[in-house]
Amino acid sequence: MFKKIILLFVIVAIATTSCNKDFLETKPTDAISSGDALASAENMALILNGLHRLLYAQPQTMLSGGDSYRSGNHYWVPLEDNLAGGVIHSARANNLGWQDETQWISHNQETSLTTEQLWYQRYHIIASANAIINKAAEGIIPEDEKFKEILGQAYTYRAYAYLSLVQHYAKGYLIGNPASDPGVPLLLASEAPFTSEPRSTVKAIYDQCMADVNSAIDYFKGATPRPTGNAYDKSQLNIDVAYGLKARIALNMGEWRTAADAAVLARKDYPIMDQDDYYSGFNSTLLPEVMWGSNVISTETTYFRSYFYLMSNTFAGSQNRSNPKIMDKRLYDQIPDTDYRKGLFLKDAPNSNTSASNGEGGWKNNTNPLYTTEAEFKAEIKRLTSVYGWASNQNTHPYMHVKMRNKAPGTTDPDDIILMRSSEMYLIEAEAEAMLDNVDAAQDALKTLGEERDSAYDVTMYDTKEKLMEHIKFQRALELWGEGFLYVDKIRWDEGIDHAANGGSGASQDLYQSGFQQAKPSTNKEWIFKIPQKEIDANPNLGPGDQN
Known part of the structure; x- marks a missing residue:
C-alpha cells in the first residue's frame, strides 16, 4: 500500500x-x-x-x-444509489464524473x-x-x-x-x-x-x-458516553453505532439472528421521526432518528463537491439545476396515497428542461393533461419555486424529489451527511427475521415504521416469507432512497438493473448506456x-x- x-x-x-x-x-x-x-x-x-x-x-x-472531485462520503453515499439506478438522472450531468458512474464506465476502470x-x-x-x-x-x-x-x-x-x-x-x-x-x-x-x-x-x-x-x-x-445536544456530537461513534454496524455486517453475511438482535440494541434511543421531521430536508444530524452522521463544518468548502450538490434539487448548482434527480416511476407507483413519503416526490412537476433526456421538456412537448395552457404550466413552476426555495433557473421534472433539501435553499451551503438512522435498523431486523421464517417477528419490526409513515398501514397483508421480503425491498427502496444503500442491497439480493422492465423507470437508455441494464451480481463481475x-x-x- x-x-x-x-x-x-x-x-x-x-x-x-x-x-x-x-x-x-x-x-x-x-x-x-x-x-x-x-x-x-x-x-x-x-x-x-x-x-x-x-x-x-x-x-x-x-x-x-x-x-x-471525490470529497469523501459527500460522493460515496449518493454513489450507491447512483450506480444501482435508484436515483435517476433526468438529463446529462456536467462534471465530477457523475455521469460516468451512471453509465458504468468509472468504478470498473x-x-x-x-x-x-x-x-x-x-x-x-x-x-x-x-x-x-x-x-x-x-x-x-x-x-x-x-x-x-x-x-x-x-x-x-x-x-x-x-x-x-x-x-x-x-x-x-x-x-x-x-x-x-x-x-x-x-x-x-x-x-x-x-x-x-x-x-x-x-x-x-x-x-x-x-x-x-x-x-x-x-x-x-x-x-x-457520547455527549448529546449538538450536531457535532453525532459525528462521534458510540456503542449504538457499533451495534448498528454489527447489524449491517451480519445482515450481509446472512447471520440473521445476530443482525436482528444487534439492530434492536442499536436503535433503542432513537425514536422514529414524525412527518414534520421527515419533511425537514434530511440535512441535519440533530434529527431524532440519526444515530451517526457527519456534521459538515462551514469552513470545509466542499460546496460544489458536496452530497447536496449531487443530490438536492434545491441546491444552487448546475448538477441538479440542469439535471433534477428523480425517483423510479415504478417505485413511485407502489407508494400508497396514505403514505406521507409520497409527498416528497413531485409526480406532476412540469418538465421545464428542454434538454431533458425523455424529450418531453418545455411547454411545447408537455404531455401532462393537468396543464392545458402554457400559463398554467409556467404558474406551477413558479409555485414550486416559491414553495421549495430553489433558484429561479432550476429546472423541474416529473417525479423530481424534495427529500434532500439544503437548510438554506437556493444556496451552495454544504449540509450534514446522515450515515445511520434507526429506520434502517427496523428494516434490518425485519429482513433478518423474515429470512429466519419468523413471520410474526418480522411483522412486528415493520409495524412500528409502517404505521408511522402510512396512516392505512396493515402489516398483516405480508404473512409469508416471500411476501415479507418483497415488501421489505419496497420499504428499503422508499425509506432509504438517496441515502446510499441500494448498491449493497442489490448485491445481497442478487438483483440486476433493468430500467426498461415493467413500463420503465423513467431513465433514458441513450443517457444511461451500459448502466441501463446490468445482469445480476452473481453472474456479472462488473458489479465489483x-x-x-x-x-x-x-x-x-x-x-x-x-x-x-
Whole structure:
C-alpha cells in the first residue's frame, strides 16, 4: 500500500490542534512524530477528530494525492444509489464524473478517480485506527473511561472501513464462495512501510469486521458516553453505532439472528421521526432518528463537491439545476396515497428542461393533461419555486424529489451527511427475521415504521416469507432512497438493473448506456470495483492476476 498511505494521524494532529497560519508554515507534517501523536488519550482524540473530518473533507487538504472531485462520503453515499439506478438522472450531468458512474464506465476502470480515491481513503482510516489500537496493545496508557471511548471508536472505524472495502472490491458474501473468494489486503500495521498480506478472503475480512465491532462494543460498555445536544456530537461513534454496524455486517453475511438482535440494541434511543421531521430536508444530524452522521463544518468548502450538490434539487448548482434527480416511476407507483413519503416526490412537476433526456421538456412537448395552457404550466413552476426555495433557473421534472433539501435553499451551503438512522435498523431486523421464517417477528419490526409513515398501514397483508421480503425491498427502496444503500442491497439480493422492465423507470437508455441494464451480481463481475492500478503497481503482495 502502500506507498500511498502516509501518517494520517500526524497530519490530523496538526490540522486539528491549530489553524494558525504561522504554525502550519513553520511546522512541517513530518516534524511531529507518531510517538507524540499517540502519547496520550487527548492526542488520540485529535486523530479521531481528523477521521471524522476525513469522512467528508476535500481529500487534497488531508491526503497526499487526494483529488477534490471525490470529497469523501459527500460522493460515496449518493454513489450507491447512483450506480444501482435508484436515483435517476433526468438529463446529462456536467462534471465530477457523475455521469460516468451512471453509465458504468468509472468504478470498473482501474485508473478512475472513483476506484482510486475510495480505496485509499478507506485504507487511510484503517491505518489511523491501527495506530491507536496498536498503541493501546503496548499497555502504557491506562485504559480509563476516556481511553476506552477512543478505542471503541478506533475499532468501529476499522470495521466500517473494511466493510466498505470488501463490499466494493470483492464479490458479495451471499452470492459467492466467501471462504475462497479474494477480498482485500488485510492491513494491521501502524507504521511505514505498511506491509500487508496478499488479498485475504472475503470471509476473513468479514470475520475481521465482526471481531473489530465486537471489540468496539466491549470497550464502549466501559467508556464515557457520547455527549448529546449538538450536531457535532453525532459525528462521534458510540456503542449504538457499533451495534448498528454489527447489524449491517451480519445482515450481509446472512447471520440473521445476530443482525436482528444487534439492530434492536442499536436503535433503542432513537425514536422514529414524525412527518414534520421527515419533511425537514434530511440535512441535519440533530434529527431524532440519526444515530451517526457527519456534521459538515462551514469552513470545509466542499460546496460544489458536496452530497447536496449531487443530490438536492434545491441546491444552487448546475448538477441538479440542469439535471433534477428523480425517483423510479415504478417505485413511485407502489407508494400508497396514505403514505406521507409520497409527498416528497413531485409526480406532476412540469418538465421545464428542454434538454431533458425523455424529450418531453418545455411547454411545447408537455404531455401532462393537468396543464392545458402554457400559463398554467409556467404558474406551477413558479409555485414550486416559491414553495421549495430553489433558484429561479432550476429546472423541474416529473417525479423530481424534495427529500434532500439544503437548510438554506437556493444556496451552495454544504449540509450534514446522515450515515445511520434507526429506520434502517427496523428494516434490518425485519429482513433478518423474515429470512429466519419468523413471520410474526418480522411483522412486528415493520409495524412500528409502517404505521408511522402510512396512516392505512396493515402489516398483516405480508404473512409469508416471500411476501415479507418483497415488501421489505419496497420499504428499503422508499425509506432509504438517496441515502446510499441500494448498491449493497442489490448485491445481497442478487438483483440486476433493468430500467426498461415493467413500463420503465423513467431513465433514458441513450443517457444511461451500459448502466441501463446490468445482469445480476452473481453472474456479472462488473458489479465489483477494480483495484486501483497504482496499488497493483506499488504493492509487492499484489500482481496483475489480483485484479478484479
